[in-house]
Amino acid sequence: MKQNLKAAILATASAAVMATASASYAADSVNAAFFLEWASPNQIAKVDKAYDDAMGVDVNWTDFSTGVQMTEAMLSGDIDISYSQGLAPFVTAIQQGAPLKMVAVAMMYEANDCFVKNGLGIDASNASELEGKTVAVPLNTMADFAFKSYMAHLDVDMSTMTIVDQAPADGAVSLADGSVDMACIFGGNSSKAAGEVGTPIMTSEQKVEAGIGSFDVVSVTEKFATENPDLLRTFLDVTDEANKAWAFTDAQLAKVAKDAGMSVEDTRSQMEGMIFLSEEDQKTKFFGPDGVAAGAAAALGVVFSDASDGTSIAKTIDASFLD
Amino acid sequence: MLDWMSDNRAAIAAIVIFALAIMFISSIFIGKKQAKLSAKDAVFGDPERTKGGWYWSVCGISALLLVWFYFSWGVGRAYFPNAANEMCQVAKLEEAISPIKAALPLESRYYKSTTLVARNSDQLMQLQSQMPTAAFSQNEQTELYALISETRRLMANSSNPANLSLDAQDQLQVLAQDLVGLSTRLAAGPQGISPSAEALAQPRWGTTHIEIPMLPITERGVLFDTITLDAQELAARFVKIRNNPSQNDALIVDIKNRIDALKIVTTSGKFDEDVTTARKAYLKAVERIFKRLDDGIIFPAQSLEGINTAIATLDSAKNDARGQLGTIEALFFPGDGIVKSRTQCTEQGSGRWLPKPTDVVATFWKLASPNTEADGGFKGIPLFWWKWLPVGDVVAMIMPDWIADILPGEYARHAADGTVTPNFKDKVLALAQGDVNLGAVPMFDGHVWDSMFRVLVALGLGIMFGVPLGIYMGVSKFFKSFFDPLIELYRPVPPLAWAPLILTIFGIQDDGKIFLLFMVAFAIMVISARTGASGTQLSKIRASHSLGATNGQILRNVILPNALPEILTGIRIAIGVCWGTLVAAEMLAGTTGVGFIENVARTVSDYELIWVTILIMGILGLAFDLIMRWVITKTIPWRGKG
Numbered sequence: 018m019k020q021n022l023k024a025a026i027l028a029t030a031s032a033a034v035m036a037t038a039s040a041s042y043a044a045d046s047v048n049a050a051f052f053l054e055w056a057s058p059n060q061i062a063k064v065d066k067a068y069d070d071a072m073g074v075d076v077n078w079t080d081f082s083t084g085v086q087m088t089e090a091m092l093s094g095d096i097d098i099s100y101s102q103g104l105a106p107f108v109t110a111i112q113q114g115a116p117l118k119m120v121a122v123a124m125m126y127e128a129n130d131c132f133v134k135n136g137l138g139i140d141a142s143n144a145s146e147l148e149g150k151t152v153a154v155p156l157n158t159m160a161d162f163a164f165k166s167y168m169a170h171l172d173v174d175m176s177t178m179t180i181v182d183q184a185p186a187d188g189a190v191s192l193a194d195g196s197v198d199m200a201c202i203f204g205g206n207s208s209k210a211a212g213e214v215g216t217p218i219m220t221s222e223q224k225v226e227a228g229i230g231s232f233d234v235v236s237v238t239e240k241f242a243t244e245n246p247d248l249l250r251t252f253l254d255v256t257d258e259a260n261k262a263w264a265f266t267d268a269q270l271a272k273v274a275k276d277a278g279m280s281v282e283d284t285r286s287q288m289e290g291m292i293f294l295s296e297e298d299q300k301t302k303f304f305g306p307d308g309v310a311a312g313a314a315a316a317l318g319v320v321f322s323d324a325s326d327g328t329s330i331a332k333t334i335d336a337s338f339l340d
Numbered sequence: 341m342l343d344w345m346s347d348n349r350a351a352i353a354a355i356v357i358f359a360l361a362i363m364f365i366s367s368i369f370i371g372k373k374q375a376k377l378s379a380k381d382a383v384f385g386d387p388e389r390t391k392g393g394w395y396w397s398v399c400g401i402s403a404l405l406l407v408w409f410y411f412s413w414g415v416g417r418a419y420f421p422n423a424a425n426e427m428c429q430v431a432k433l434e435e436a437i438s439p440i441k442a443a444l445p446l447e448s449r450y451y452k453s454t455t456l457v458a459r460n461s462d463q464l465m466q467l468q469s470q471m472p473t474a475a476f477s478q479n480e481q482t483e484l485y486a487l488i489s490e491t492r493r494l495m496a497n498s499s500n501p502a503n504l505s506l507d508a509q510d511q512l513q514v515l516a517q518d519l520v521g522l523s524t525r526l527a528a529g530p531q532g533i534s535p536s537a538e539a540l541a542q543p544r545w546g547t548t549h550i551e552i553p554m555l556p557i558t559e560r561g562v563l564f565d566t567i568t569l570d571a572q573e574l575a576a577r578f579v580k581i582r583n584n585p586s587q588n589d590a591l592i593v594d595i596k597n598r599i600d601a602l603k604i605v606t607t608s609g610k611f612d613e614d615v616t617t618a619r620k621a622y623l624k625a626v627e628r629i630f631k632r633l634d635d636g637i638i639f640p641a642q643s644l645e646g647i648n649t650a651i652a653t654l655d656s657a658k659n660d661a662r663g664q665l666g667t668i669e670a671l672f673f674p675g676d677g678i679v680k681s682r683t684q685c686t687e688q689g690s691g692r693w694l695p696k697p698t699d700v701v702a703t704f705w706k707l708a709s710p711n712t713e714a715d716g717g718f719k720g721i722p723l724f725w726w727k728w729l730p731v732g733d734v735v736a737m738i739m740p741d742w743i744a745d746i747l748p749g750e751y752a753r754h755a756a757d758g759t760v761t762p763n764f765k766d767k768v769l770a771l772a773q774g775d776v777n778l779g780a781v782p783m784f785d786g787h788v789w790d791s792m793f794r795v796l797v798a799l800g801l802g803i804m805f806g807v808p809l810g811i812y813m814g815v816s817k818f819f820k821s822f823f824d825p826l827i828e829l830y831r832p833v834p835p836l837a838w839a840p841l842i843l844t845i846f847g848i849q850d851d852g853k854i855f856l857l858f859m860v861a862f863a864i865m866v867i868s869a870r871t872g873a874s875g876t877q878l879s880k881i882r883a884s885h886s887l888g889a890t891n892g893q894i895l896r897n898v899i900l901p902n903a904l905p906e907i908l909t910g911i912r913i914a915i916g917v918c919w920g921t922l923v924a925a926e927m928l929a930g931t932t933g934v935g936f937i938e939n940v941a942r943t944v945s946d947y948e949l950i951w952v953t954i955l956i957m958g959i960l961g962l963a964f965d966l967i968m969r970w971v972i973t974k975t976i977p978w979r980g981k982g
Contacts, residue, residue, distance in 0.1 A: 045455065071628055073459050085943060109944040114551055114692075116681030151848070153929070157943040176720075181848055182930030182940060190840065191929065196847035239681050243435075244442035246579075247637065332683045 046075035047241075047248060050087045050099040053080045054205060056277040056284045057101060057124060058263035058293055059256045064276050067259070072251045087236075088115055097241040098252060101233040105159045108317045111330050118242050119310065119334045121235040121253055122299050125292040128163040128229045130208060131201040132215030134192055139199075141219050144171035150198035151179040153188035159231050160185070160201040162317055166229045167218055186210075205283060232303075232313070242335070249338050253296065260293040296339045304336035346705075347547060349698040353418035356698075357409055360402045367399035405697065413687060414696040416672035417545055422561075424545045424552045426665055427678040428685035429564035433658065435680040436571035437651065440519075440578045444648050446655070453638045457495055463629055464488050467622075475611075475618040480602065487626060490595050494588055494633045501640035503585035511581050512643055518574055519650035522567055523657035530559035533566070546699055552678065552685040563661065578647070582636035592634050599627050695948040700955065703948045707937075710786075718937050722786040723956075729783035736774030744769035788956065790850075790932040794925065795918045798854045802861025802914060807907055810869025811899060814876075823866075831863040836924045848929035856925045861914040868910025872903025905972075905979045912968045919961045934960075 051063075062068055068076040079096065081087050084106030090096040092115055101123040110117055131152070133139045139146050147168075154164050168175050181197060185207035188200035193214045202211045224230065235253070242249055263269065265285070274284040294302065303310040311331035345352060374395065383389070409415045416423060443452040450458075468488055473481060497503050539555035546552075556565040606619040659666060669677055675689015686692065695703075709716030710725040717723055747765045754760045762770070770776050784793075812819040835856050846852030876899050884898050926935030934953050941949035972979065 045459075070625060073463055073629070073632065085945065088945070111683075112549075113945045113947075114681070114684055114686035116679055116686065118682065153848075156930075156940050179931065182936060183848075183928075187840070187843055187928065190843055191848055194844055194847055196849070196929075239435075240438075243438045244448075330683075333681075335682075 045245070045248075046077055047072065047098065047245075047252070048077045048079065048096050049252075050079055050081050050090060050096045050102070052082070052101055053278045055101060056273050056279065056288050057291070058269070058273070058288075059100065059259040060273045060276040061262075061269060062255050062259040064272055068252060068255050071255045072248050074248065076252075085109070088117070091115070091117060091236070091238050094238075094240075097238055097245075098249070099236045100256075102236045103159050103233055104231065104313060104317060105157060105162060107234055107236050108314055108330055109157060111333050116239040117236050117333065118239055119234045119236050119314070120242065120249065120336070120338045121256075121296075122294055122303050122310065123233040123235050125230060125232045125294065126290055127221055128166065128224055128231045129158075129160040129201060129203040130211075130217040131160075131164050131167055131199055131219075132192060132211040133199045133218050134195060134197075134215050137198060139218075140216065141171060141223055144168075144173050144218060147173050147199060148177040151181060151196070153181045153183040153191050153197040153200040155184055155188065155201070155203070156180075156182045158203065160203045163229065163231065164201040166227075170227045170229065171218070205279075205287060232309075234310075242338070246338065250340075253338055257296045261295060263293065300336055300339055304334065304339070310334050346702050347544065349547070349696075349702060350417050350421045350545070353409070353414055353696070353698045357406070357415055357418055360406050360409070363398055364402040364406060367395040367402065370395040371399060408694070408697055410672075411674055411690040412694040412696045413673055413675075413691040414698060416668070417696060420668055420672065421545060422558050423665065423668055423673070424678060424685070424687070425557050426561045426564075426662075427669060427673070428552050428554065428680060429556050429561040429568070430658065430662060430665070431678050431680035431685055432568040433564050433571055436568045436575055437654065439575045440647065440651060443578075444644065444651060446648070446651060451639075451641055451644060453499070453641065453644070456632075456638050457499060460495060460629055460633065461492070464492060467625055467629070472618045472622055475615045475622070480605075483598065483602070484622075484626070487595060487598055490591060491626070491630050491633060494591055494595075494630075495638060497585045497587045497591070498583055498633070498636070498638040499640050500585070501642040503587055504583060504640055504643050505585065508581055508583050508639075509643065511577070512647060515574060515578055515581075516646035516650040518570075519647065519654055522570060522574070523650070523653045526563065526567055526654070526657040526661045529661070530563045533562045534559060535562050546696065550684065551687065554685060560661065560663070560665070583639045583643075584636040588634075595630055599623060599630065693947050695951050699948055700951050704952050704955075707949075707952060718787060719940075721932055724784070724786040724788040726782050727785040728780035730774070730780045731778035732771070732774045732776045735776075735778065736772060739772045741769065741772045744772050787932050787934055787937060788960070791922055791926070791934045792960065794850060794853050794857060794933070795915070795922060798857030799861050799911070799914055799918055801854075801858045802865045803911065806862045806865025807869045810866040810871075810907075811873045811895070811903060813866065813870045814873025814903070815895070815899065820870075827863060827866055830859070831867075835860055835921045839924065839928055843928050848931075852928060853925040853933075856928070857918045857921055860917050860921050864910050864914040864917065865907070868906045868913070869903055872906030873899050875906070876902040901976075904976050908968065908972045908976065912965060912972075915964045915968065916961055919957050919964075922957070 047068075049068075051060075063076075063078055066076075079090070081090070081099075084099075084103040087096065087099040087102050088106055088110040091099060092110075107117065107119060133147075137146075137150075144167075152164070154161050165175070167173075181191070183191060183197075183200070185202045185204050188197070188202055189207045189210040191197045192200040192211050199218065200211055200215065202208050219227070219229070235256075237249060265288070267281075270281050270284055270288075273288070274281045277284060279287070302308065311334055314330040314334065317330075371393075374393075378389075409418075441447055445451050445454075448455075468485065471481065471484060476484060535557050536555065539553070539557050542553035542555055542557065543550065544553070556562040602619075602623055606616060606623065611619065662669075673687075673689075673691065675687070675691050677688060678685050679688050706716065707718055708723045710722040711717075712720050712722055744765055747768060749763065749765050751769070752760055752763050752766050767776075809819070809823065813823055814820070838856060838859065842852045842856055846855055880898050880902070881894060884894055889897070922933070923935035923938050926933040927939050930936035930939055934956050938950060938953040941953065
C-alpha cells in the first residue's frame with residue numbers, strides 16, 4: 018500500500034513537472050476582463066473560443082462588477098485586457114498614474130439617465146426648477162459625468178442643489194421614497210426601478226441633439242501592449258469580426274444572453290441601445306485628429322480632478338492597434 | 341508658511357526621521373533601565389505594575405512611524421530627493437528598449453520566436469489529430485495533411501539561419517552594433533552635459549499632482565534621457581525587421597491557392613449545412629495558422645544572438661551607469677521601483693498605495709483649511725469649523741408641519757393686485773418650515789462634526805435605552821426571557837445588511853444613519869449592562885436587604901455601582917464599533933462626514949485622501965477612548981479592588 022502511494026505521488030509530481038515544462042514556453046495565456054449583464058457581440062467569439070483560436074493562446078475571461086476593480090486587477094498584473102471598461106474609471110486610473118492605454122472603443126451607448134420624480138412636473142423645458150432640490154448621484158462614475166453634462170446643457174446651477182452620493186440601487190429606492198427629487202442611475206435593473214417613479218430629464222432625441230453620449234473603452238496594460246502587439250491586434254480583429262457578424266438573430270441573442278447572465282429580452286433591449294463601431298469608424302470618428310475620444314477623456318479628467326488639465330490623458334490613447 | 345512647509349517636505353521629513361530614530365533608540369534604553377529598577381519588587385500579574393511606562397508608548401509610536409516612513413518611500417525621498425527623478429530616467433530607457441527585450445530570452449526565458457514555433461507546432465498537431473474525417477473525402481484529407489506539413493515547412497524555413505536574407509542579416513548586425521554604441525556612451529558617463537533650466541524649474545517630487553518630475557534634473561539623468569531618444573529609434577527599427585526567406589515565397593503562394601481551392605469546393609453547395617460548417621471551420625483554422633506564419637516574425641535563434649548579447653551589455657552598462665543609485669534603490673525603495681508609462685513616471689509597490697506621512701499631513705492641512713473658497717475642505721464643506729446656525733432651523737426640526745394644517749382657517753391666496761398677505765396660519769407654517777428669522781447661534785460645522793454628531797447621538801441613545809434594559813434583564817425573569825431572543829436575533833446581523841431597509845424607512849437624512857449606529861451601540865450596551873448586573877455578588881444584595889434596603893435602593897446603590905465597570909467598558913467598545921460602522925452608514929446616502937470622504941476617495945483610488953480619513957477616524961476613536969479611560973478612573977476607582 019505504502020509503495021503504491023509513493024508511486025502515485027511520484028507519478029503525480031512528474032506529471033506536474035511535465036505539465037509545467039510544456040506550459041512554460043507556451044505559457045502566454047491572455048487574461049481578459051468583462052462585465053456581466055453588459056452584452057456585446059464579441060461574447061459569441063468568447064463562447065466559441067474564437068479568440069483562443071485566432072490568438073493561438075488561451076484567453077481567460079474574468080467578470081468584474083466595476084471598472085475600478087478592472088484597473089486594480091490590471092495594476093496587479095492579473096488582467097491584460099479590459100473589454101468595455103467605462104471611460105470614467107479609465108480616466109481616474111490614468112490620473113492616479115496607472116500605466117494603462119486606451120486602444121479601442123468597445124461600444125457607444127446613450128448617456129445614463131437622470132430620473133426626475135414624477136409629480137414634480139420638471140423636464141428639460143423647465144429644468145431650472147431643479148435648483149435647490151436634492152439629487153442622488155453615484156459620484157465619479159459615468160452617471161456623474163452625464164449628470165454634469167445635463168446640468169451644463171440645461172443651464173442649471175448645480176451649486177444650489179444638494180448632491181447625495183448614492184449607489185444606483187440606493188438612488189432608485191430614495192427616488193421612490195421621495196427623499197430625493199432626481200436620481201442619476203446606471204445599470205438595467207436600477208434604471209427600470211427608477212423609471213417606474215420618474216422620467217428622464219432629457220429624452221433620447223434631446224440627448225443626441227445635445228451631443229451627450231457615453232462610450233466604453235478597451236484598455237490594456239502598457240506592458241502587454243509593448244510585449245504582445247500581435248496578440249492585441251488579433252484580439253481587436255476578432256472583436257471587429259464579431260461586431261460585423263452581429264445581426265440580432267435568435268441564436269446569437271440566446272448565446273450572448275446566456276453568457277451575459279440576462280434574459281433574451283433584456284439582452285435585446287440593452288443591445289439595441291448600443292452601437293458597436295467598426296474599426297474604420299472608430300479610427301475616423303474617435304481617434305482622428307479631432308476625435309471624440311481625446312476630447313471626452315480630457316473633459317472627464319477636468320470633471321474629476323481640477324488639478325489636471327486633462328490633456329495628458331489624451332496621450333494614453335493609442336489607436337495604432339486597430340490597423 | 342504652509343506653502344513653504346509643503347515645498348520643503350522632504351527636508352522636514354529628513355529631520356523628523358532623524359528625531360524618530362533617536363526617540364526609538366533612547367526609549368528602549370530608558371525602558372530597559374526602568375525595567376531593571378522595578379524588577380525586584382514587582383509581583384507578576386499585579387495590575388499596578390502596568391501603570392506608567394510612557395517610554396514604551398514612545399518606542400511603539402516611533403517604530404510605527406519609522407516603518408510607515410520606510411515603506412512609503414518617505415525615508416528615500418527625505419535623504420535622496422533626486423533619486424526618483426533619476427530612477428524615472430532609467431525607467432524611460434527601460435521602457436524604450438522593452439519592445440526589443442520582449443523578443444529576447446532575457447526576461448521571458450525563451451526567444452519570442454521559440455514561443456511562436458512551439459505554440460504553432462502544438463496547434464498544427466492538434467489540427468492534424470482533430471480533422472473532421474466525416475466532412476472531407478479521402479483525397480481531401482491527404483491534401484489537408486500535406487497542407488499542414490507545408491505550413492510546418494514555412495516555420496522550418498524561417499528557423500533556419502542559412503535562409504535568413506542578407507538584408508535582414510545586415511539590419512540585425514547594424515542594430516546590434518548601434519546597441520553596443522549606446523552601451524559605450526552610457527559607460528562614458530555624462531561628460532559635461534547638464535540639466536536644462538526648464539528641468540530644474542520643475543515642481544519637486546510629490547508637491548503637485550504630477551508625482552515625479554519627468555525632465556532629468558541631474559547629470560546622470562540627462563545621460564539616460566538622451567540615450568533613451570536613440571534607444572526608441574532603435575526599437576522602432578527592430579520591430580520593423582522581418583524574416584521572409586525566399587524559399588517561403590513560392591510556398592506561401594502555393595498554400596494559399598490550395599486552401600482557396602478547398603474553400604471553393606466547400607461553398608459550391610454540394611454539402612449539407614452541417615458538413616459545410618464543419619469544413620469551413622476547419623479550413624479557417626488552418627488558414628489562421630498559415631496567416632500567422634506568413635508575416636515573417638519568426639527568426640532563427642542564432643540570428644538574434646548578436647542582439648541578445650548587445651542588450652545584455654546594455655543592461656550591465658545601465659547598471660554601471662546607475663552607480664550608487666542601484667544600492668539606494670534596493671535599500672530605500674522597497675517594491676518594484678519606478679515605472680515609466682506613456683505620460684508619467686509612477687512609484688510601484690508600497691510607494692504607490694502607501695502615501696508618505698508628510699504628503700498625508702499636507703493633504704490633511706488642505707482638507708482642514710476652513711477657507712472653502714480657496715479649495716479648502718472637501719466638496720465645499722470644511723473638515724471641522726463653525727457656522728451661524730439659524731434658530732429658525734432648529735425650531736423647524738422640532739415642530740412638525742401638520743401643526744399649521746390643523747389650525748382653523750385657510751392658507752392665504754394671492755390677491756387681485758398680485759400681492760400675498762400672510763395670515764396667522766401662514767405664519768405658523770413659515771415657523772414650522774424654518775422660514776422665520778429668529779437670530780442665529782454659533783454651531784460646529786464640517787465633515788468631522790457631522791460624523792461625530794451621528795456617533796455621539798447614536799451612542800447616547802444606545803446608553804439611554806440599553807443600560808436600563810440590560811440591568812432589568814439582569815434582575816428580572818420577565819425582562820430576561822422576553823427580550824433575550826429578540827436582541828440575540830438581531831445582534832449578529834452585520835449593520836450593512838440593514839442598510840437597504842433603513843434607507844427605505846428613514847430616508848437620506850441623519851436619522852437613518854443614526855439609527856444604524858444606534859442598533860450597534862444598543863446591543864453592546866444591553867449585553868454589558870446585563871452582564872454587570874447579573875454579576876453582582878449575592879452577599880452584597882443579601883446584606884443590603886437585611887439592612888432594610890428597598891428594591892429601588894438595592895438597584896441604585898448595590899447593583900448599578902457593581903455593573904458600572906462593565907457598562908463603562910461596554911461604552912468603550914461601543915464607541916469603537918460605532919466609528920467602525922460609520923463608513924457603512926455614510927455610504928447609504930453620502931452628503932457629509934468622514935465616511936463620505938472615504939467613499940468618494942475610494943472611487944478615484946486617491947490613496948492620500950483614504951489614509952487621511954483612516955487617520956482621522958483612528959485619532960478620533962483614540963481621543964474618545966482616552967476620555968472614557970479618564971471617566972473610568974474618576975467614576976469607578978474601586979474597579980478591580982472589590
